[in-house]
Every structure is written in C-alpha cells, then in structure tokens.
Amino acid sequence: MGGRAASAAGTGPAPTSGPANGTASNGSVSNGTPAGAAVRITDALRADILGGGLRPGERIRQEVLAERYGASRLPVRDALRALEAEGLVVLVPNTGAWVAKLSLDECQEVYQVRERVEPLLLSMSVPRLEQDALDRLLPLVEAMRGADHVEEFLALDREFHMLTYSGAETTMLGELVERLWNTTQHYRRAFALLGTERTARGIHLEHELLALAILRGDAEDAGRVLLGHIRTTRLELSRHPEVFHVLDGA
Amino acid sequence: MGGRAASAAGTGPAPTSGPANGTASNGSVSNGTPAGAAVRITDALRADILGGGLRPGERIRQEVLAERYGASRLPVRDALRALEAEGLVVLVPNTGAWVAKLSLDECQEVYQVRERVEPLLLSMSVPRLEQDALDRLLPLVEAMRGADHVEEFLALDREFHMLTYSGAETTMLGELVERLWNTTQHYRRAFALLGTERTARGIHLEHELLALAILRGDAEDAGRVLLGHIRTTRLELSRHPEVFHVLDGA
DNA sequence: CAAACACAGATTGGATACATTTTCAAGCCC
DNA sequence: GGGCTTGAAAATGTATCCAATCTGTGTTTG
Structure with a gap:
C-alpha cells in the first residue's frame, strides 16, 4: 500500500488524490465513482441520454432500468442520483425521475x-x-x-x-x-x-x-x-x- | 397540483409530461424538504460540515450517522452521495467517506x-x-x-x-x-x-x-x-x- | 532483522421485502 | 353533464440481511 495512506495519526486516505483527471479522452467521466455495479449503470444511462436514446422530458422508471441492466433498483437509484448531480436527470421526491429538459x-x-x-x-x-x-x-x-x-x-x-x-x-x-x-x-x-x-x-x-x-x-x-x-x-x-x-x- | 403550467401549450399527454424542467417542481413538494428522511439527513450533515462540526479530511462512517439520526444506513448513503455531488464529501468505493479537503x-x-x-x-x-x-x-x-x-x-x-x-x-x-x-x-x-x-x-x-x-x-x-x-x-x-x-x- | 504473505476484522455494496406516498380512474353528488 | 370524492394500483422510499472488498495486524521466511 502506498505510504500516502500512512494515516497513523492523520485521517483520510487521499481524498483529493488522483492524477488531476482532466477532461480529455471521451469515454466515461468516472468522477466520484460510486461503486462497481452502480457506476456501470450510471455510465450506460449517461451514454443513453447523451446518445439520444432517452429524450428530454421522458420519464425514467426505476424498475424498467433495474430489469434492463439485470440489477436491483438500488444501484439504479444511485445512478439516477449521480446523473441528477450532473444535471442530466431531474428527481422529484416520491414521484419519479425524468430526463432533464432545458428551456x-x-x-x-x-x-x-x-x-x-x-x-x-x-x-x-x-x-x-x-x-x-x-x-x-x-x-x-x-x-x-x-x-x-x-x-x-x-x-x-x-x-x-x-x-x-x-x-x-x-x-x-x-x-x-x-x-x-x-x-x-x-x-x-x-x-x-x-x-x-x-x-x-x-x-x-x-x-x-x-x-x-x-x-x-x-x-x-x-x-x-x-x-x-x-x-x-x-x-x-x-x-x-x-x-x-x-x-x-x- | 397543476401549479406547473406547461410552458409550451398543453402539449404533453400525461405520459411524457413531467417536472423535467429544472425549476418546475410539484406544487406540493418544494424541492427543499419533502419530508424524506434522506433529505433531512443530507441537510443535517451539510450543516454539520459547514458549521465546522466535521472538519476536512475527517472520516465519516455510515453506521455512526445512521445511529445518530435514528435511521438506516440507506438514507445515510443517499445523503453522502448527494453531498458528494455538492463537493462536500469524497467517496471512495468500498472504502469509505471523508469530508472533502481542498489543497x-x-x-x-x-x-x-x-x-x-x-x-x-x-x-x-x-x-x-x-x-x-x-x-x-x-x-x-x-x-x-x-x-x-x-x-x-x-x-x-x-x-x-x-x-x-x-x-x-x-x-x-x-x-x-x-x-x-x-x-x-x-x-x-x-x-x-x-x-x-x-x-x-x-x-x-x-x-x-x-x-x-x-x-x-x-x-x-x-x-x-x-x-x-x-x-x-x-x-x-x-x-x-x-x-x-x-x-x-x- | 526486514519484507512479503496471509488471515481476521471491519466496512461498504447490493438484493429482497415491506411501508408510505402519489397517481389514476371509476363512482357519486350537485 | 361536470366537478369532486374515494378507492385501488403503481411507483418510490426505507429497513433488514447477506456478499464482496479493503484495511490492519500478525506471522512467516529470506
């Protein structure tokens, strides 16, 4: 393990580590990298939205995505939350999720x-x-x-x-x-x-x-x-x- | 309901209509506090971090927060994810969460x-x-x-x-x-x-x-x-x- | 004596099941 | 006939339990 995690007294592994992930290289963002399966769904959904597969204003149902990606609804929710943070999805509590639509x-x-x-x-x-x-x-x-x-x-x-x-x-x-x-x-x-x-x-x-x-x-x-x-x-x-x-x- | 008048003349049939617009939220649910547990924990945590109760680089354990706020670990996870999106928390997959620290x-x-x-x-x-x-x-x-x-x-x-x-x-x-x-x-x-x-x-x-x-x-x-x-x-x-x-x- | 390996402990990630809230539609009253 | 109320159905939010992963220490070996 790297010495930078030598947190005998200090705290935190290396919160701000990472080789200054610029914006180069197309591909996925992997900003905060939520988790293993959730991040895959996040990337797939983002690609779907950016590619036009899902259009602005369209409703997103958690169950549908869960079944499509062969996972539970939990990682789907995480993915939706991550995409909401990116501004691609709008979540309304107790109601549902929509693809973000700009005026x-x-x-x-x-x-x-x-x-x-x-x-x-x-x-x-x-x-x-x-x-x-x-x-x-x-x-x-x-x-x-x-x-x-x-x-x-x-x-x-x-x-x-x-x-x-x-x-x-x-x-x-x-x-x-x-x-x-x-x-x-x-x-x-x-x-x-x-x-x-x-x-x-x-x-x-x-x-x-x-x-x-x-x-x-x-x-x-x-x-x-x-x-x-x-x-x-x-x-x-x-x-x-x-x-x-x-x-x-x- | 109905507070949000579709900007474009009543185009939307029910299915495709929805609060996809950033600002338009349901009349009853103000995007701020829909009485969800996760949102309450998010606000409390944010106030704690901003107020100085949690210092940069400090580790955050889900179980501790779950017990403190009398909830399960799930809404705590949601809260951490939301705060990560705001840049206040850093999540490392399968490892833990820390209060964001800026160089x-x-x-x-x-x-x-x-x-x-x-x-x-x-x-x-x-x-x-x-x-x-x-x-x-x-x-x-x-x-x-x-x-x-x-x-x-x-x-x-x-x-x-x-x-x-x-x-x-x-x-x-x-x-x-x-x-x-x-x-x-x-x-x-x-x-x-x-x-x-x-x-x-x-x-x-x-x-x-x-x-x-x-x-x-x-x-x-x-x-x-x-x-x-x-x-x-x-x-x-x-x-x-x-x-x-x-x-x-x- | 130091470094690499391996195991144990702990913590997070995910799946299933249940409670709550909202929505949609049919029925009733005016 | 139109508007409102009420009921059921669907979708989301939450709790509990189990699996996968990482940290840390103790041991072993050169």
Missing part, C-alpha cells in the same frame, strides 16, 4: 456560464499542452470539415474542444465544463441539424482560428476566440427557438 | 471560477433586485463592521452576497455559486481568523463599494468591484498557505 432561457444561461468558464480552463491548459495534443488539433479541424453526419460532427467537436483542455490539471473546473457540455448535448444536436451552411462555415473558421492561436501558444488570444465562438453559438441559438419547441412537442 | 491549488481554482461566474450572476441580479433587498444592503455592511465573532461575520458576509444575487432568476448558476461557496467554507473561516486588521478594513471598503454600485444600479461597475473583491481574497489567501497546513495537520 431556452436555461440553455442560454448554460452558454453564458460557458463563455466565462471555458476560456479560463483553456488558459490553464494551453501552456501545458502535450505535443501529441497539438499535433492532433488541425487534423481534427479538417475532419470536422469533412464530417457528414451530425453525430460524427458532434463527436469530433467534443473531441477537439476537450483536447484543447487536456493540458489543464484541474480537479473541479474540468468536471464543471464537462457537465455544462452534457446538459446541452440534445440542443447542440438539434442545433447542428438546423444549422445553415453559412453558420457551419463560420464555425469551421472559428475552430481553425482557435487551433492556430493555441499552436502559437497565445493563451489570451485563444481565450478570446473561444469566448467569441461560444457567444456566437449562443446568439445563433437564440434565433432558433424552434429547437426547443420541437423537443417539447416530442 | 491550496484547488481552493485557488474555486476562487478563479468564482471571479468569472459571480459577476455574471450579479449582473443578472442587479436590474431586478427588490426594494427590500436594496434597503438591507448598507445595514448589512454596517453589521459586518461591527461583527465580533468569526461565525457572525461569516454568516453576515454570506447573507450580504446572497442578497446581492437574490434578483437573479437562475436555475443552475445560483446553485453553482452556492456550491462554490460551500466547498470553501472551512477555508474562509480559517482565513477570517488569520486576517489582519488591514485586510479586514479593505474587505469592508470593498463591500461598501459593492453596495453603492448596486444601489446606483450600475451592474457593470458592481461586477468589476465584485471581481476585484474575490481576486483580492484569492491573492491574500495565496499568501497564507498556513491555513491549509493547519487543516492538513489537524
């Missing part, structure tokens, strides 16, 4: 927070980015240009931005940003579907500009570009309220 | 996020502050000047800042800010104990300046003052690493 105002609120928070994370990341990460930036931009399906673009977009954050050794800010991304996943998808050719070109340009600033090592300029990128998306989104009506009606 | 770097990270996020929340709040809230600002500043005990000052400080945010109709940003405050509660207390007379005077001046800007209705200037206030505290904190050593050693 237009709430979605804009998320984007406003992202405008303030992600440039900070980026500025923490840029000075410490690995060479491998830098080498992958422009290819990802090109891949996004060539993406045909919405899902492919979304995955590449996520990978690109998370890669730009992979240099930050943060414990909380990275998780916060990932949560903000997850909660707006449905709307990003719907927005990408409605996006015009003109806005798409603008997005690609912003991505390339961001990559160039990062490659230059100019964290401040990169932060400015990123702020503009998120802001542009937010304003564009505010001009397409039908995104939310569609989801509400479904 | 100096992590604490500064929280403050940096606060610098970005709280001015935004303030700018959303200032234009819609009630007259009652405005009338209470300067008296609170004066009360802080006269506060003798640290606990009294901390309570007034929290009340003052939360009052400045009371005009914001947010669903997520407000909770985020409250979480950030809670996770640094221990360190704010320790810092207040170590604060010199000179820093105390500066804090009071900043508070008064902030109150005046808010009363003037100048949201932008208020945001600037608030940013400086948080930044000053962060820099001051970085000059007192003994705060963390004391807590680590204890």
Whole structure:
C-alpha cells in the first residue's frame, strides 16, 4: 500500500488524490465513482441520454432500468442520483425521475456560464499542452470539415474542444465544463441539424482560428476566440427557438 | 397540483409530461424538504460540515450517522452521495467517506471560477433586485463592521452576497455559486481568523463599494468591484498557505 | 532483522421485502 | 353533464440481511 495512506495519526486516505483527471479522452467521466455495479449503470444511462436514446422530458422508471441492466433498483437509484448531480436527470421526491429538459432561457444561461468558464480552463491548459495534443488539433479541424453526419460532427467537436483542455490539471473546473457540455448535448444536436451552411462555415473558421492561436501558444488570444465562438453559438441559438419547441412537442 | 403550467401549450399527454424542467417542481413538494428522511439527513450533515462540526479530511462512517439520526444506513448513503455531488464529501468505493479537503491549488481554482461566474450572476441580479433587498444592503455592511465573532461575520458576509444575487432568476448558476461557496467554507473561516486588521478594513471598503454600485444600479461597475473583491481574497489567501497546513495537520 | 504473505476484522455494496406516498380512474353528488 | 370524492394500483422510499472488498495486524521466511 502506498505510504500516502500512512494515516497513523492523520485521517483520510487521499481524498483529493488522483492524477488531476482532466477532461480529455471521451469515454466515461468516472468522477466520484460510486461503486462497481452502480457506476456501470450510471455510465450506460449517461451514454443513453447523451446518445439520444432517452429524450428530454421522458420519464425514467426505476424498475424498467433495474430489469434492463439485470440489477436491483438500488444501484439504479444511485445512478439516477449521480446523473441528477450532473444535471442530466431531474428527481422529484416520491414521484419519479425524468430526463432533464432545458428551456431556452436555461440553455442560454448554460452558454453564458460557458463563455466565462471555458476560456479560463483553456488558459490553464494551453501552456501545458502535450505535443501529441497539438499535433492532433488541425487534423481534427479538417475532419470536422469533412464530417457528414451530425453525430460524427458532434463527436469530433467534443473531441477537439476537450483536447484543447487536456493540458489543464484541474480537479473541479474540468468536471464543471464537462457537465455544462452534457446538459446541452440534445440542443447542440438539434442545433447542428438546423444549422445553415453559412453558420457551419463560420464555425469551421472559428475552430481553425482557435487551433492556430493555441499552436502559437497565445493563451489570451485563444481565450478570446473561444469566448467569441461560444457567444456566437449562443446568439445563433437564440434565433432558433424552434429547437426547443420541437423537443417539447416530442 | 397543476401549479406547473406547461410552458409550451398543453402539449404533453400525461405520459411524457413531467417536472423535467429544472425549476418546475410539484406544487406540493418544494424541492427543499419533502419530508424524506434522506433529505433531512443530507441537510443535517451539510450543516454539520459547514458549521465546522466535521472538519476536512475527517472520516465519516455510515453506521455512526445512521445511529445518530435514528435511521438506516440507506438514507445515510443517499445523503453522502448527494453531498458528494455538492463537493462536500469524497467517496471512495468500498472504502469509505471523508469530508472533502481542498489543497491550496484547488481552493485557488474555486476562487478563479468564482471571479468569472459571480459577476455574471450579479449582473443578472442587479436590474431586478427588490426594494427590500436594496434597503438591507448598507445595514448589512454596517453589521459586518461591527461583527465580533468569526461565525457572525461569516454568516453576515454570506447573507450580504446572497442578497446581492437574490434578483437573479437562475436555475443552475445560483446553485453553482452556492456550491462554490460551500466547498470553501472551512477555508474562509480559517482565513477570517488569520486576517489582519488591514485586510479586514479593505474587505469592508470593498463591500461598501459593492453596495453603492448596486444601489446606483450600475451592474457593470458592481461586477468589476465584485471581481476585484474575490481576486483580492484569492491573492491574500495565496499568501497564507498556513491555513491549509493547519487543516492538513489537524 | 526486514519484507512479503496471509488471515481476521471491519466496512461498504447490493438484493429482497415491506411501508408510505402519489397517481389514476371509476363512482357519486350537485 | 361536470366537478369532486374515494378507492385501488403503481411507483418510490426505507429497513433488514447477506456478499464482496479493503484495511490492519500478525506471522512467516529470506
């Protein structure tokens, strides 16, 4: 056992240990890692929600999930609670669970927070980015240009931005940003579907500009570009309220 | 019931309707205290941690809490999980739970996020502050000047800042800010104990300046003052690493 | 004498079963 | 015929019990 647990007099094993789980690498979050089986259900459910298998406003029944994942209702409840903490599920006591649904105002609120928070994370990341990460930036931009399906673009977009954050050794800010991304996943998808050719070109340009600033090592300029990128998306989104009506009606 | 009128014209057939919206909770059940045992334990534990009854790094045993609150271990587990989501507790699978402990770097990270996020929340709040809230600002500043005990000052400080945010109709940003405050509660207390007379005077001046800007209705200037206030505290904190050593050693 | 192994104790994680609360639908009264 | 009350059914919250895992100590061996 590691000496760091030498808690003869001290307390706690290493509460804040962990190699600064950045936000890189797609895959599961495994933030607090509840437990063995519960965490598997949590990951599966999150993937289901993010992938579109469960749509906003849809009801979630514990028994159904318990049977689907071959477990009891207890780990399912733990999973729902964990996802509620991530903002993906809404639990109402003695009533039930629903997939979180954002209104237009709430979605804009998320984007406003992202405008303030992600440039900070980026500025923490840029000075410490690995060479491998830098080498992958422009290819990802090109891949996004060539993406045909919405899902492919979304995955590449996520990978690109998370890669730009992979240099930050943060414990909380990275998780916060990932949560903000997850909660707006449905709307990003719907927005990408409605996006015009003109806005798409603008997005690609912003991505390339961001990559160039990062490659230059100019964290401040990169932060400015990123702020503009998120802001542009937010304003564009505010001009397409039908995104939310569609989801509400479904 | 029926308090929550579906925002989008009565779209929802019963099955897909539900309080998936973050703010919309059932009329009868206020998301705060639905009389569930788990929620009561959660609140009690949070108060215990924030109040200093449980110190950072201290171990939490489920059985002890179960007996203390006269309940089973299950609602205790739920409470720990909820508090983990708030960042107040750290859970290690199959091992145990500890009161969250922040390193100096992590604490500064929280403050940096606060610098970005709280001015935004303030700018959303200032234009819609009630007259009652405005009338209470300067008296609170004066009360802080006269506060003798640290606990009294901390309570007034929290009340003052939360009052400045009371005009914001947010669903997520407000909770985020409250979480950030809670996770640094221990360190704010320790810092207040170590604060010199000179820093105390500066804090009071900043508070008064902030109150005046808010009363003037100048949201932008208020945001600037608030940013400086948080930044000053962060820099001051970085000059007192003994705060963390004391807590680590204890 | 020190380090690795193994066992015992303790603590958490999960499954089953029961009590409580809410919801839905039929029936009754106005 | 419409609105309200009442009843049953379903879903959630909780308690108790059992299994899996980790910590810590004692022993053994080089």
